[in-house]
Amino acid sequence: xxxxxxxxxxxxxxxxxxxxxxxAVAQKKPAPAPEKPAPPGNPFLQExxxxxxxxxxxxxxxxxxxxxxxRLKQYRDLGYHVVAITDHWKTNDLSxxxxxxxxxxxxxxxxxxxxxxxxxxxxxxxxxxxPFELDRxxxxxxxxxxxxxxxxxxxxxxxxxxxxxxxEMRSVNGFIGIEVYNAVCDLNWRKGYADPHIDQAFNxxxxxxxxxxxxxxxxxxxxxxxxxxxxxxxxxxxxMEAIGKGHLYASNGTEITDFRVEKGATxxxxxxxxxxxxxxxxxxxxxxxxxxxDKPLEEASWKLPSGIKWVRAEVISTEGKRxxxxxxxxx
Numbered sequence: 408x409x410x411x412x413x414x415x416x417x418x419x420x421x422x423x424x425x426x427x428x429x430x431a432v433a434q435k436k437p438a439p440a441p442e443k444p445a446p447p448g449n450p451f452l453q454e455x456x457x458x459x460x461x462x463x464x465x466x467x468x469x470x471x472x473x474x475x476x477x478r479l480k481q482y483r484d485l486g487y488h489v490v491a492i493t494d495h496w497k498t499n500d501l502s503x504x505x506x507x508x509x510x511x512x513x514x515x516x517x518x519x520x521x522x523x524x525x526x527x528x529x530x531x532x533x534x535x536x537x538p539f540e541l542d543r544x545x546x547x548x549x550x551x552x553x554x555x556x557x558x559x560x561x562x563x564x565x566x567x568x569x570x571x572x573x574x575e576m577r578s579v580n581g582f583i584g585i586e587v588y589n590a591v592c593d594l595n596w597r598k599g600y601a602d603p604h605i606d607q608a609f610n611x612x613x614x615x616x617x618x619x620x621x622x623x624x625x626x627x628x629x630x631x632x633x634x635x636x637x638x639x640x641x642x643x644x645x646x647m648e649a650i651g652k653g654h655l656y657a658s659n660g661t662e663i664t665d666f667r668v669e670k671g672a673t674x675x676x677x678x679x680x681x682x683x684x685x686x687x688x689x690x691x692x693x694x695x696x697x698x699x700x701d702k703p704l705e706e707a708s709w710k711l712p713s714g715i716k717w718v719r720a721e722v723i724s725t726e727g728k729r730x731x732x733x734x735x736x737x738x
Contacts, residue, residue, distance in 0.1 A: 444583050446717075446736035447616035447653020450637035451665050458636045458646065460489035460655070462562065463516070463531050463586070463620035469494035472625045479504050479511055485630050489646055491533055498537040510641055513537050516564065517554075519547040523574045529564035530554075530582065531620075534647050551581040560584075560651055562618060567601040568592040573611055576604070583651065587731050588619040588659050590631035599632075602721075609717055609734050610688050616653030616733045632659045653733050660728025666720055668735050674708040675720045677730070682723040683707040687715045698725070711737070 465471035466478045473481070475492060479501075482490045491514040492499050504511040513535050518527040528547050532554045539557065541550055551561050562584040563576065576585075585605050593599020605617055619632035634657050638649035649655065656663050665676040675683055683704055684695040692715075696707040703725050711718060717734040724730075 444580075444613045444615060446614040447733040449667060449733070449735055450635075450649075450654040450656060451663075451667055453637045453649075453654050455637050455639045455645075455649070455654075456641075458488035458638060458641060459486060460491075460634050460636045460646070460650075461487055461621055461623075462489075462491045462514075462533065462618055462634060462650075463493050463564065463589070463622045464490060465494055465516075465622070465624050466492060466499070468492075468497050468499055469516075470624055475499050475501070476504070478623075479509075481626065481629055483509050487633070488641055489636065491531070493531050493533075496541065496543065498535050498539045500537050502537075505643075507641065510643060510646060512643065512646075514559075515539070515541070517541055517543075517550055519543070519545065519550045521547065521571075521575050522578050525571055525575050526569045528571075528575065528579070529569055531562040531564050531586075533560045533562065533650065534643070535559045547579045548581070551579055555581060560647070562586065563615075564620075565589040565592045565599070565601065565622070566604040568596065568598045571604070573607055576608055577612055582615070584616045584618050584653070586620055587617040587657055588632050588729070589622050590620065590659065591622040591624060591628055594628055594631070606686065606688075609719075614717055614734045614736055616650075616655060617657050617731055618655070619657035619659050619731065632657075634658070635662075656730060656732050658728070658730040660726065661722055661724035661730045663720075663722055663730045663732060666732045666735075668711070668718065668737065672708050672710045673718050673720065673735070674706065675722070675732070676706045677722045678705065679725050680704040680722045681725045681727075684721040684723070685709050685718060686721070687711070687718045689715065714738070 489510045491512040493514045493516040501511040514533045561582040563582045634655045636655045638645045662678045686693045694709045698704040719734040720732045722730045
């Protein structure tokens with residue numbers, strides 16, 4: 408009798424425990440949605456100077472073909488003002504390479520695992536101390552948080568090349584920019600353009616600034632993608648502040664001279680364009696202007712539909728090169 412009573416009591420207790428467990432699961436709060444980044448600012452409305460910047464470059468510290476000093480001299484000779492050396496998982500001592508005309512920023516490319524089974528994330532982590540190490544086995548979110556702890560900034564690298572979707576981009580928060588063009592991914596695999604990725608991210612994750620980069624590993628791949636940063640002066644604090652606020656535009660070979668929204672219309676000015684394109688959130692959403700046969704475009708305007716959330720623009724030069732603005736938040 409005692410044994411049967413114990414069994415009966417045990418069964419009842421186990422059932423109660425299971426019910427309690429199910430209730431606990433049912434009442435568990437969903438994970439909070441990732442915090443949306445602040446929309447990038449419009450560099451064309453800012454005071455300051457334009458600085459040509461390369462935010463993704465490799466050396467023999469990881470898998471590049473030349474050492475740090477050579478790579479920095481290559482960019483300096485090409486007229487760059489800012490270069491971030493982003494070797495895989497490794498930082499460099501760049502303390503002797505900056506002066507009043509050139510800024511070298513110690514950075515890193517890290518690639519932690521995704522939580523979706525997709526190939527690893529690739530993050531460009533800007534403005535890190537040296538020496539600095541990251542745990543390669545930590546989660547992607549922990550890695551981003553660690554970069555933030557030391558004052559760094561994170562850009563989501565080449566999402567098309569890594570076959571990433573919104574699932575991967577929404578699984579982490581804390582990155583403030585996305586590469587819209589990666590020259591190495593384009594030259595080697597024809598997977599350098601990530602325009603659909605940025606529009607999906609703008610609609611579902613938040614508004615980010617966008618970058619165009621070399622991701623150079625071999626010298627013959629240099630100077631195919633860059634950003635123009637609008638900053639008050641050529642110092643690390645001023646440049647990193649401007650990057651953090653999104654005061655830049657991306658290019659792989661052409662120039663934008665102005666972009667803004669005024670009185671319900673958007674206007675873009677540029678140099679020698681074959682086509683100017685405007686995009687916004689929504690299906691079949693956009694407008695484009697094509698140059699005449701013998702008269703390249705230098706300006707285009709478009710009256711915006713009501714109720715849209717953001718607008719961005721692209722320029723296609725007469726030589727087929729492109730430049731991209733950041734999205735402007737509306738409403």
